[in-house]
Amino acid sequence: MLEEKLKEVVHNSTNGLYTLKYDDLDLNITLGNVTLKNAELIPDSAVYKKMVLDKKAPNSRFHIKLNALKVRSFNLWDVIKNRKLFIKNISFESPNIHMISEYHAYNDTIVPNKETKTLYDNIKDVFSSVNVRDIKIDNVKFKFSKIEEGKSSDIELDSVAIKVHDVLVDETSIQDTTRLFYTKMVEVDVPGFEYELSNGFYIAKFDRLSINTQDQNVLMTKVEYRPKMSKGQFFKSKGQNVTMAVMKFDTLRFEKLDFKRVIDDQQTIAQNVQIKNGSVSLYNDKRYPKKTSNKIGKSPHQQLLKLKQLIHIDTVFLNNVDVLYGEFSAKFHQEGTITFNNATGTITNVTNDSLYLKDHRWMRANFSSKIMNAGLLKVQFGFDMLSKSGEHTYKGTLGGMNATSFNKILKPLLNVKIGSGNIRSLSFDMQGTDRKNWGNLRFNYDHLKLNLLNKPGEDMSKTKKGILSFVVNNILINDSNPDANEKYHVGKINYTRVAEHSFFKTLWQSLLEGIKQTAGISKEREAKLMGAAENVKExxxxxxxxxxxxxxxxxxxxxxxxxxxxxxxx
Incomplete structure (x- = not known):
């Protein structure tokens, strides 16, 4: 009778989606103990398909197996007299949990078509309340399958530990904002994890994942996203000049994360995200052909708006992250690098919530770093999230530094070396859209000298190189700003974007136009400068x-x- 009733309750309370099976049930009335052996909760795929057609299917469903379910110290007399069930603890032995996630747009509606039954509605004819003090789940094998456009991608975890404290199901607990799905607290601890992405090129891993629903925190340590092969093998396998990314962070933390929205709707709603102590390295190899495509409308803030799932993060904190860009030159067969060391800053109003953006339309970013581990660079971005033309602003300052620090990128990529130069300061104030960037740039420097270098395989005397460098430094560029005639040059930028250039490349090309103007390099002078650098005979x-x-x-x-x-x- 108990078995029939138990299976009936599971079936009815889930609208036929789940079936409960088990081998044996041991019941000790005196001690208030129950043991369910080799239990299995099975979702019915046919029922789920029908629920999808009726637009009633949840985004997530579960298939759960376990060796034993042990319930300890429940009071049968309280159940009979008051219809209240109190359980001291429940433990799950070696559970195997398969969570299947399939996004359904109708679940995003703010007001459901019909009122759905709560868990209390399903048990109130049997119990007036159910309270479990502690639930312990050790050695969990967890598999997460995400189904998108008919294709499934899987993530598997092993040796997961879960603790649940103070579960209460009664008439009012569903309204208790201090509880998540009737619980006061859920703690999850996931040891080392490594996952090969479906594209076959990248690996994602972390050392440990800790979740606490009471504090609404998620903490990941030693997070990595990197290719599973060497740099050379990556570009050879791709056969194209695509950007290779390597990211490593000591700490990645979400604070005040809305777990209910994450679980129910795969939406990310959080107060803060912290990214601490790490590095981001991006590489390109120009020995391989680049697949060109139109980048208009694909700036970072525009890509955020296109995400299917809702995201809303008040502030992203970045602390002590090194950023590196490396590029291998097909012409000079060397790799040049530029670095932004100890990057620290914030990004605010990170959201694609169209309703919220009506009153708070600007996403802003504020960063500082040591460029080439030398000059202090401070940059502020503003992104109009509702602008159809991709409107944005960026302004910043660069403190004093030795210009020779840039030889790490100039020498390998342009075959030009800075012999000397003192950067006193640089500042810019820019606006942009999908099509154009415009604004002002001020560049204060002195004693700038360039040295032209031999191309690979080229033999040129030191005297000739010296003469040509003299020409470049004294005819083609100004060695200071103000120049020798005490004229101060201001970069008046009006740059038309190349459709195939990315947002950040367009940003750099815009600033470069201003730098060239302050250095006195006209288009005619630039042509001669590049001609001297690439072919010193002309x-x-x-x-x-x-x-x-x-x-x-x-x-x-x-x-x-x-x-x-x-x-x-x-």
């Missing part, structure tokens, strides 16, 4: 005249020196 008519004059100057200098030596000998 320097233009103006450069030839300067070389001739320079040669005469040196000849006169040497003749004067010879006459002085002759007089000394006499």
């Amino acid at each position: 320097v233009g008519q103006e450069s030839k005249n300067v070389i001739k004059k320079t040669g005469n100057f040196f000849k006169g200098l040497f003749k004067k020196k010879e006459k002085e030596e002759e007089q000394e000998e006499k």
Whole structure:
């Protein structure tokens, strides 16, 4: 009779979605103990399909197996007299849990079509209340399957530990905001985890995952996202110049995370996210062809808006993260790198909630870092999340530093080396859309000298290289701002975006236009500068005249020196 009643309650309370099976049930009335052996909760796929057609299916369903379910110290007299069930503890032995997630848009509706029955509604004819003080689930094998567009991707975890404290199901507990699904607290501890992504190129892993629903926190330590192969093998396997990413963080923490929204609707609603002590490295290899595509409408804030699932994070905190960009040159066969060390900052109003954005439309980011581990760079971004043309702003400052720090990227990629240079300060104030970037840039520097280098396999005398470098430094660029004529150059930027360029490449190209203007590099001068850097044998008519004059100057200098030596000998 008990078995029939138990199975009937499970079947009816889940609208036929689940069936309960087990091998044996041991009941000790005196001690108030129950043991269910080899139990299994099975979802009915046919019922689920019908629920999907009726738009009543939940996003998640479960298939659970366990060796034993042990219920300890319940009071039968209280059940009979008051219809109240109190259980001291429940333990699950070696459970195997398979969670299947399938997104259904109708579950996102704010007001459901019909009132759904609560758990209390399903038990109130039997119990007026059910209270379990502690539930312990050790050595859990957990499998998560996400079904998207008919395809399934799986994540498996082993040796998971779960503790649940103070479960209460009664007439009012569902309204208790201090509880999550009738519980006061759920603690989850997941040891080391490694997962190979379905694309076959990347691995995601962490050392430990801790979840506490009472504090509404999620903590992951030693988080990694990296290719499962070397850099060379990655680009060879891809056969294209696509960006390779390597990310490592000591700490990734979510605070005040709404677990109910995560579980029910796969929505991420949190107060804060902390990313602490780590690195982000991005690499490109220009020896491979790049697949071009139109990047208009694909800026970071526009991609956020296109996410299917709702996300709302008040503030993302970034603390002590090193960012590196590396690029391998097909022309000079070297890798250049630029680094932003100890990046720290915040991103606020990270959301794609269209209703919330009507009153709070700007996402803002504020960062500081040491560029090339030298000059202090401070940057502020603003993103108009509702702008159809992708409106955004960015402004920033760079403190004093030695310009030679940039040789790590200039020498490998442009075959040009900065011999000397003192950057006093740089500042910019910019606006942009999908199509254009405009604004002002001020660049204060002095004693800038460039040295031209031999191309691979090219043999050129030091004298000739020195003369050509002299031409570049004295004719093609200003060695300071203000220049030798005490004229101060301001970069007036009006840059038209190349559709195939990414958001960040467009940002850099815009600023570069301003830097070139402050250095006095006109389009004509730039063509000569690049010509000198790439082919030192062709320097233009103006450069030839300067070389001739320079040669005469040196000849006169040497003749004067010879006459002085002759007089000394006499």
